[in-house]
Amino acid sequence: MTAKSPIFVIRRHLPIWVSLNYRSYTIASAALVQGPPKDDKDAPDSAEFVSAVQVLKNRLHPDRLVHVLDSTSDVTLALKVFKWASRQKRFQQTAETYGHMIFKLGMVGDHEEMEVLLNEMVNLQLQNIEQTFDYLIHAFCKNYRPVEALQVFKISNLAKHRVSVSTCNALLDAFASQGGNFCSLMFVYKEMVKAGILPDVETLNHLIKGLCDIGCLDLALTQFHRMDKKQCFPNSQTFEILIKALYTSEQADKAVELLNQMLDLQISPHFDFYNSIIPLLCSINRFKEVIKLLRIREDAGGNLDLHLYSYLINCLSANQQIESAVELIRKITNSGLAPLTNMYMDIVDGFCNIGKFTEAMSFLDEGRVLEIEPYNTLLKGFCDVSRYQEATVYLKKMAEGGLTNVLSWYILIKGLCEEGLVRKAFQVMGRMIISSSSSFVVDGTIYSAIITGYCKIGAYENALSIFRLSCLYDLSLDSESCSQLIEGLCVVKKIQESAEVFYHIIGKGDLLTSNALSELIQGICHNGKVQEAIKMRSLAVFNGSSSNSVTISTILLGLLDLNKEKDILTFLSQILVEGCALDVKTYCILIHGLCSKFMMREAAILFNQMVHESFIPNSETLELLVVRLASCSQLHLVMHSLDSLIKKCGLLSPTMCNAVIYSLMKEGHKHEARNFLDTMLDKGWVPDAETHVLLVGNNNKDGRNENDDVFKALGDDKVSKILAEGLEDFDNHMALR
Structure with missing residues (x-):
């Protein structure tokens, strides 16, 4: 008869567990742990428990016990084995064995058993207990269990076992990263002070960040100014926290002052500092400080970062520092890197904003830019100032160079339509269709532009025809053009036709402008169809469109005229x-x-x-x-x-x-x-x-x-x-x- 092999098998060469290696505990392994232990005092011993005891009975040793505890995901079984081992007369538990068992209990949230074992460990006055406290706190923090880490920290402090400042920092970081746990963060900091644990710069950074997160910026700055009294000196992370907080609270000038203070102190920023602060400075147009920071970064050996230069070029272009932006493009090109497409677009947009269209064209030609988007930016610049003749000529040049897409044609067509130049827009659309270098088709965006153009000149019948044609081809129209069509049809008393457009928009799930809805509701109510008006308004609001007070008043007046006073109350309830x-x-x-x-x-x-x-x-x-x-x-x-x-x-x-x-x-x-x-x-x-x-x-x-x-x-x-x-x-x- 073949004997069954025991469930718990001990390796021949056991590693000696000197300290609780918290790095071995990961989220993946923690996920295997089964839920909190149940009271099974009167339950018969399971086969697994008997097997574990057989393995340990004659060769009980801390290393072997640790291995058995780690080899099961059943916390109930592990705790039962642990307690059995504690009752053996010739066996003495160690801080390491307690540490393993406490960690398993914490990972399933059994705080009651955790506290029992932590107090037992303290009362036994075991060796390496402070090291075990340190590693337990680190392990729980790494596995996103700050509550359990805090429980260990509390008991260690009550027992006068002082953990290291790095352990306290790990606990502070766990609460700070979660947000909304400032009370716990302050508790840890106060307990550190009581225990005589001297804070370092990382400790104070966590405290300052916590104060900033709850909006106590003045207190955070007070802590910053008192750092030297605690024999701590700010680093780049300290300044990063405060600069971001000042920026968020709309104190941009103070944020820049703090940055200059940091640079005057010759504190070397961490590379993460640049990625965090440069976008903020660009958003408030402080390009001089950005240029200074980028020089410091490159002097420190940092590579030219296209992402950061992109922010700077955008800022320079927006502030009409076009020549400086062009110089940066040359610098990037000379370094062997390819400028990003949005860099070209920002510079072209900058030229257009100051009316230098010739310089913008020369910039693209000299740079031999192959991306279409910068050319489209220039084309839009022409249209924005109604220079449609030049835009038409430039679009033709783009098409000859194979530098157009459907957006290129749409930009010019839309510009012409918004000026009411529908005939010219049709001519451009015709060139787009027959262009030998183009495989573009007329899509919903083009139809939307044509509808807008017809509405601009009051040709609502023509606009309605284009609308119906787009529906026939099942094209998606933008809600703005459809809203304009509804308003126009209501002006010429085509209420039924405007309702047709309305139901199409609602069926597509698109939004309607509040003015268009108001005009439509007024027309419907004027025809005595107040109940239909209520239904249409409900559909529009359910779809996400906004309803203004004119719409509501129109419906209420309609109900009043029809002597529908009770319906007034029902409608009032709905709008409330x-x-x-x-x-x-x-x-x-x-x-x-x-x-x-x-x-x-x-x-x-x-x-x-x-x-x-x-x-x-x-x-x-x-x-x-x-x-x-x-x-x-x-x-x-x-x-x-x-x-x-x-x-x-x-x-x-x-x-x-x-x-x-x-x-x-x-x-x-x-x-x-x-x-x-x-x-x-x-x-x-x-x-x-x-x-x-x-x-x-x-x-x-x-x-x-x-x-x-x-x-x-x-x-x-x-x-x-x-x-x-x-x-x-x-x-x-x-x-x-």
């Missing part, structure tokens, strides 16, 4: 859910609609919201609201807003103030009524006889209003649930006041 902001006109329309339906509570809510947003209603809306609320004895719902209006802008007239005072007294709000009276008197207004009688107490004893019964008969309208919760919350807030 979308997060649309209401303007004065929209508020007034809504309040009119609600008042006409005698939905006074909802009208009051909207009015309060309107005033809260500092909008001032027109006199017609205000008068209608006050009269209707007074007739329903609900004027108190808006009394705070009315008080605000009269104090801020004096909008209420003496007649309306009398009505407000009279109604508030009838509703039992005498204090507020007297406040309104005081405001009237301050303005020099005199209350009428009826108000005076009411205030002095000779009013009708039962306080009845002749309209009370009428409005009671109307009952409460329960559609207020349609309103968004935000408006109801505002109403509650006003009531509490």
